Amino acid sequence: xxxxxxxxxxxxxxxxxxxxxxxxxxxxxxGQAVKQTTNWTAIGMFAFFVIVTLFITKWAASRTKNAxxxxxxxxxxxxxxxxxxxxxxxxSAASFLGISGLVFASGFDGLIYSIGWLVGWPLITFLMAERxxxxxxxxxxxxAGYRFDQTPIRVFAACGSLVVVAFYMTAQMVGAxxxxxxxxxxxxxxxxxxxxxxxxxxxxxxGMTATSWVQIIKACMLLGGATFxxxxxxxxxxxxPEAMFVKAIxxxxxxxxxxxxxxxxxxxxxxxxxxxxxxxxTAGLPHILMRxxxxxxxKEARKSVGWATTWIGYFYILTFIIGFGAITNLIPxxxxxxxxxxxxxxxxxxGNMAAVHLSRAVGGNMFMGFISAVAFATILAVxxxxxLSGASAVSHDLYASVWRKGRVDQADELRASRITxxxxxxxxxxxxIAFEKENVAFMVMLAFVVAAxxxxxxxxxxxxxxxxxTKGAVTGGFVGLILAVVLxxxxxAVWVLALHNPKGSAWFPYDSAAIFSIPAAFLVIWLVSxxxxxxxxxxxxxxxxxxxxxxxxxxxxASNSGR
Amino acid sequence: xxxxxxQRVTSNPKYQELKSKxxxxxxxxxxxxxxxxxxxxLLVAYDKEFLATKIGNGVTTYGMPLGIGVLVFTIIITIIYxxxxxxxxxxxxxxxxxxxxx
Numbered sequence: 239x240x241x242x243x244x245x246x247x248x249x250x251x252x253x254x255x256x257x258x259x260x261x262x263x264x265x266x267x268x269g270q271a272v273k274q275t276t277n278w279t280a281i282g283m284f285a286f287f288v289i290v291t292l293f294i295t296k297w298a299a300s301r302t303k304n305a306x307x308x309x310x311x312x313x314x315x316x317x318x319x320x321x322x323x324x325x326x327x328x329x330s331a332a333s334f335l336g337i338s339g340l341v342f343a344s345g346f347d348g349l350i351y352s353i354g355w356l357v358g359w360p361l362i363t364f365l366m367a368e369r370x371x372x373x374x375x376x377x378x379x380x381x382a383g384y385r386f387d388q389t390p391i392r393v394f395a396a397c398g399s400l401v402v403v404a405f406y407m408t409a410q411m412v413g414a415x416x417x418x419x420x421x422x423x424x425x426x427x428x429x430x431x432x433x434x435x436x437x438x439x440x441x442x443x444x445g446m447t448a449t450s451w452v453q454i455i456k457a458c459m460l461l462g463g464a465t466f467x468x469x470x471x472x473x474x475x476x477x478x479p480e481a482m483f484v485k486a487i488x489x490x491x492x493x494x495x496x497x498x499x500x501x502x503x504x505x506x507x508x509x510x511x512x513x514x515x516x517x518x519x520t521a522g523l524p525h526i527l528m529r530x531x532x533x534x535x536x537k538e539a540r541k542s543v544g545w546a547t548t549w550i551g552y553f554y555i556l557t558f559i560i561g562f563g564a565i566t567n568l569i570p571x572x573x574x575x576x577x578x579x580x581x582x583x584x585x586x587x588x589g590n591m592a593a594v595h596l597s598r599a600v601g602g603n604m605f606m607g608f609i610s611a612v613a614f615a616t617i618l619a620v621x622x623x624x625x626l627s628g629a630s631a632v633s634h635d636l637y638a639s640v641w642r643k644g645r646v647d648q649a650d651e652l653r654a655s656r657i658t659x660x661x662x663x664x665x666x667x668x669x670x671i672a673f674e675k676e677n678v679a680f681m682v683m684l685a686f687v688v689a690a691x692x693x694x695x696x697x698x699x700x701x702x703x704x705x706x707x708t709k710g711a712v713t714g715g716f717v718g719l720i721l722a723v724v725l726x727x728x729x730x731a732v733w734v735l736a737l738h739n740p741k742g743s744a745w746f747p748y749d750s751a752a753i754f755s756i757p758a759a760f761l762v763i764w765l766v767s768x769x770x771x772x773x774x775x776x777x778x779x780x781x782x783x784x785x786x787x788x789x790x791x792x793x794x795x796a797s798n799s800g801r
Numbered sequence: 802x803x804x805x806x807x808q809r810v811t812s813n814p815k816y817q818e819l820k821s822k823x824x825x826x827x828x829x830x831x832x833x834x835x836x837x838x839x840x841x842x843l844l845v846a847y848d849k850e851f852l853a854t855k856i857g858n859g860v861t862t863y864g865m866p867l868g869i870g871v872l873v874f875t876i877i878i879t880i881i882y883x884x885x886x887x888x889x890x891x892x893x894x895x896x897x898x899x900x901x902x903x
Binding site: 354498540548 | 875886
């Protein structure tokens with residue numbers, strides 16, 4: 239490389255790095271994309287995926303007869319299947335394209351980022367999974383409110399679920415619109431309509447059975463495609479990471495700097511706060527928690543999360559190799575992959591396209607079509623899972639338990655759920671269109687902060703602390719929820735980047751609220767419960783031994799006929 | 802659930818054994834995960850030079866195996882728990898359930 243082009247590529251990568259450092263604070267984000275030429279191979283493969291999954295939906299519909307089938311696939315999944323489905327729920331397009339793009343731009347920083355997304359899983363395994371299965375039926379409110387006054391706890395749980403679902407889903411819908419321009423070369427609006435319609439068909443007719451199998455198929459395709467890419471890259475270097483690093487340092491404009499931490503983590507408090515949001519937020523995502531009710535026993539729940547952690551961790555190792563593969567394969571051939579053949583202008587389609595370009599470099603146009611189709615299918619599957627969990631919060635928690643006080647037959651509850659699915663689908667499309675030009679980078683992160691500060695503390699304390707009361711749990715949960723949202727609004731990602739206030743005017747100095755809002759929620763739950771001497775508090779505390787026996791042994795748990 | 806059933810379970814020493822054993826290993830592993838992860842983040846925040854130091858004469862830095870190591874550690878402790886629980890804890894659970902329902 240000549241000195242001039244080195245200089246140019248340095249500039250380009252500084253720009254990329256600035257973007258990616260922002261992305262860490264804000265959650266992986268696909269940003270604004272420029273529409274590419276129409277990619278018929280990718281569209282064809284995606285159409286094939288849709289046809290196959292619609293047939294599965296038809297089969298699933300024939301098995302979806304009652305509420306249990308609809309919400310939890312009748313508890314019929316095995317631990318291995320559910321593990322794949324959980325991994326499918328969690329491995330989003332943003333994490334596949336975003337993390338590999340971050341590794342491509344700044345090497346080691348991408349690895350730091352991916353670690354944060356994995357470390358919540360062991361906690362779910364050690365503390366939550368089996369107890370969730372033993373206590374729960376359809377939603378996490380069944381678990382959190384096991385011994386509590388149903389109305390307040392379910393109102394809280396539904397709020398917590400719906401806020402998380404709304405932000406997470408909007409980010410996915412906007413991401414879908416950007417991706418369809420990049421990957422298929424189609425208009426933004428097509429993405430909203432496609433995702434909205436197909437997702438509704440999956441959930442409405444096939445319920446959890448169809449949603450689970452869409453996740454499983456997508457997880458297999460994504461893991462298979464990523465494995466092939468990582469394998470092809472390692473093959474080029476005789477399976478020696480050292481040789482791969484040597485070549486990457488040689489061609490990358492940042493040279494040695496890609497091998498160590500860069501600009502991603504500068505403020506330790508922000509870094510720890512983001513880490514806490516990711517770690518505890520994972521254990522409070524309603525669409526993930528719901529997946530533990532789709533298996534038959536605590537043992538299968540435990541196996542599910544073991545498999546899920548393995549697959550997700552393996553996937554992050556692959557994205558790291560893919561990012562380095564993109565450095566060594568794309569930078570030496572600027573004519574093929576960079577705007578106008580000029581490294582300083584960045585990758586064609588933007589930094590998130592590193593993995594997609596690499597798929598063409600190692601597998602040709604057909605394989606690139608496959609990877610593009612998988613990346614888009616990923617969004618479809620995640621949105622379906624989110625919609626189902628949002629719908630169950632409305633129909634099972636709000637409608638059946640709060641509004642009808644549990645006096646409702648299954649057909650009635652199912653009808654409410656399906657109506658909610660349609661409403662949520664329309665809202666998702668509407669938000670996707672409304673936020674097209676907005677900066678939504680903060681939304682995934684906000685969803686995690688709310689899940690970590692509201693859902694997780696309530697779930698944790700109600701299951702593990704005998705003196706927790708309804709009043710304590712609900713008050714603390716709402717404090718965590720409100721604090722998480724308010725402080726996030728005051729942070730740079732929202733106050734300046736999304737709401738366009740002047741630079742430097744953000745009044746909350748850190749990138750994530752979690753380090754304050756999580757302890758605040760726990761503290762309030764603890765204090766209010768201790769001071770609660772109401773008659774209800776006595777009932778709540780008396781209910782603990784029975785809850786504990788069921789959560790530890792599974793005696794009396796739903797559809798646990800083997801015991 | 803009937804009170805006498807709960808009484809029978811909670812008074813079973815096997816139940817107490819199951820509870821304390823599972824809780825001990827659960828918390829132990831949880832804390833080790835926290836120490837490893839937040840330790841790694843603090844290392845990134847306060848000692849970037851160490852992570853960027855090359856191992857021997859090669860180009861690979863200490864940060865690379867450490868970072869991948871955290872990912873692998875996460876997977877391994879999860880598998881350790883699942884394996885232990887699938888054998889030991891499930892056997893204990895079965896005994897407790899059998900004792901309670903007979």
